[in-house]
Amino acid sequence: MSTEPVDVLIIGAGASGAAIAWSLLETRMQIVCLEQGGHAHDKDFPSRREDYELARYAEFSCDPNVRGLPEDYPINVDDSCIAPVNFNGVGGSTINFLGHWPRMKPSDFKAFTLDGVASDWPIDYATLDPFYAMNDRNTGVSGLAGNPAYPPYAPPHPPIPIGKLGQTLAQGFNELGWHWWPSDVAILSEDVDGRQKCVNAGTCDLGCAAGAKGGSNFTYWPVLEQAGVELRTRSRVREILVNEHSGLASGVLYHDADGQLQRQDAELVIVACNGIGTPRLLLNSTSRLFPDGLANRSGMVGRNLMFHPLKGVSGVFDEPMEGHKGPMACSILSQQFYETDPSRDFVRGYGLHSGRSTTPMTFALGGYGIDRPIPWGQAHRQVMDDIYPYLASLTIVTEDLPEEHNCVTLDSELTDSDGIPAPKIHYRLSDNTRRMLAHGEARATEVLLAAGAREVLAKPDGEVWWRAGWHQLGTCRMGDDPESSVVNGWGRSHDVRNLFIVDGSIFVTAGAVNPTSTIQALALYIGDSIKRKLATLFD
């Protein structure tokens, strides 16, 4: 076992691990990244196969419990109404995310001050703004400048087409005088640096074989590997080690591709495993100094798990909406109901995201995230012929507030293929979220009818989407108070001065937008902070 220390050890090659590695490149420090999965080669992506839809229910399922690949870890979801979804490999969940790229809003960082709920972030929108812009350039973000729902900024590339579906819905929003805007997307609208612009295949979740979607497998990692960052794939970290004298992280134990235990020492350890993987790793890293898990003196590691609970409402129109053409989720976004309004029976708010329709198999099996088949028999024929082609949908994406009982713990029996204890999710919807979802369903129905829908369809049972756990946030939150947070305002552990966390787990609140843009902006901000404080980094 080689224990020769490296300067920086990053755990996880997904969105945040890639971004901070890029930020630290200029320091010339020796950077090693350990990733439990392998390289996902675009030539192997399922969308090149004739039966590509089948991959959604097998090796390219968003649910690790369905994929069950050696690089995946199982997640016990028996005590949750939402299942976390992810992808393990170089690029992480940016391999199968949908590329929707809204920023968080200024008010998202001030939920306590503005609305008396949750906590304020120790940083604000203005602090992250330059890092959002930097990351948008690195990723290749397309969008339309001038969105009045945000302080001024301009995406670097023109918007992708919103299509017939987006135009139809936009007219509905205009009819009601409600906000909407073409979505910011991490999807290229023009060819850039060897990456092809979007071909509107509609298979963003199956990897993007065109390279148009800005997964870090296409954006950061080629640059990083070219620049000498050592990426060790099929390397799953078992625990982070601590020097009992100094109290600093000394390195990690990890399983290599053969399952053999290896050790890698490091001066600086950065955890980038997101909102489930990061607390799992810290809780598995126990020692005399940290019997309840590394960096967990506050007891906050694993707590305050936030998702974005979702429900969908669909309108059936008179003309085909051609929803199978174009990126799956990214057409237009309304933030009309994003901010707190005292006249409503809930605090904070939600977004209305247009969803293009899915491909026939996915629709027949219940739609993306639901997994409950549509009827069989004559009703099936009627749904596929008279409804499916004419659908345009809105997804209600709600802000989830932090609650300590929603958490990640370690399962007492379940393990991954290396025998490392697996995470267990404990999660239930709050009454605030339920009221928000009900409000959102009613507003989505209004706008679909205003847009000309002849019929509106919604799930009648009050359930949220089962596989809606894309956004795993808050389980190692940042804050100024070591009693109530895990890392400080620039990502450093309160308890371990050379341990940083840079992923979605450090979010204080969730906002009501897809978080990857913010996750990477945060990672770049933390990287910048490390560079500025290098001389006193461990003080």
Added chain:
Amino acid sequence: MGHQLSSELVNVLEQTLELLIPGNVTAAIESGNSPGVMAFLQQSLQDDDVLYERIRTLLTEVSESTTTAASASQAVITAERLHLLESDHPQEFASLLRLTYMAYYSRAVARRQLGLGPWPVHPQGYTVPEESAGLLQTLTAPVRARGPFYRPC
């Protein structure tokens, strides 16, 4: 050699597929009992003990209840019979339905019949015309007219 359905059960399955996904003659859309679907199902059952047992149990029950009045080769299965089966064996029926939808819609011809491209979606994809700057300007005009729309803080 993995699991294989008997010819009697294959006959039952063919009729069941016809009922699960009826065709549309006017639109020239095939039913579930189409080339490729049965082969997919049989392939899926071959090495999956649990799935095979579920489907075999289901088909056997249909077969036994219908052959009381007719010989196996003449047995006629009705939608009413399948509805009963669905309520009596929800888990097994759900497995069959899911597998049938996967088999049916994974074929290129099914996509074509529904107006989608039969090709693997990469590299060809689909053409979606870009909105002109003028159209976007017009569409977003009412939104821009409202001015800044975020909470200052």
